[in-house]
Amino acid sequence: MRIGAVFPHTEIGSDPGAIRTWAQEVERLGFHHVLAFDHVVGADPAKRPGWRGYTSRDAFHEPLVLFGFLAGVTSTLELATGVLVLPQRQTALVAKQAAEVHLLSGGRLRLGVGIGWNEVEYDVLNENFHDRGARSEEQVELLRRLWAAESVDFTGRWHRVDGAGIKPVVGSIPVWFGGYAERTLRRVGRLGDGWMPRRWPDEVAREQLDRVRGYARDAGRDPAAIGFETRLTLADLPADRRADYVRGWRDLGATHLSVDTMGLGHTTPDGHLAALGDALAGVRAAL
Secondary structure (H helix, E strand, C coil): CEEEEECCHHHHCCCHHHHHHHHHHHHHHCCCEEEECCCCCCECHHHCCCCCCCECCCCCCCHHHHHHHHHHHCCCCEEEECCEEHHHCCHHHHHHHHHHHHHHCCCCEEEEEECCCCHHHHHHCCCCCCCHHHHHHHHHHHHHHHHHCCCEEEECCCCEEEEECCCCCCCCCCEEECCCCHHHHHHHHHHCCEECCCCCCCHHHHHHHHHHHHHHHHCCCCHHHCEEEEEEEHHHCCHHHHHHHHHHHHHHCCCEEEEECCCCCCCCHHHHHHHHHHHHHHHHHHC
């Protein structure tokens, strides 16, 4: 199982030196990858009574720009979005940005994508919230076409490309999916390089993974080629339950696990790094 660290968006602050130090220490500690979330804008709760979720007061570094920076200050860390809200973004622009990060990082990008939950973001970005799931499938198809060829002809329901392409052409970038709807599980089986579930490794999780593998077989794909990444959120689990969580996902066949240190009360990068070091030792012991 490959162990990653969740970038502590809302708690790391805006000092580039601190971000560089955090990433380099994560690499030195022996983590395999960094996982970054995606929220372009936040809702102002003063104008939306009862709002639940992230707000305009929460800080989120834009993941692809962040990865361009991290690509230059690290050498081995895989850079994974978990997840990029794909349907609120222009497909060709995502293809271009992702290809650039992949090139400049030496092939270290893994693009986790999802459809999101925040209608406010869609409104601000002038995209349709209500067709986002189906549209994301077409987006993934077009992304892969743009990454693979210098000139693309494509006609879909939402996209049309007539003899155009992006540079650099990088060949391929792994695309993983987040989300739990049955349509998402089908999407993973048919199209995904991996899935990012986040729940206790119980019988429901086992059944979901089995369905993904079944959908892969139905599509003529090898289920063993699909990766699974879960997230160990330290603030959500007492220390005496973490080993069971890790072992449970190992037994279900998870290929990746990311450790999230947000919500523990750390106010400095050093606090997050200390928690990551302790958690990494615990995960390795559990495995």
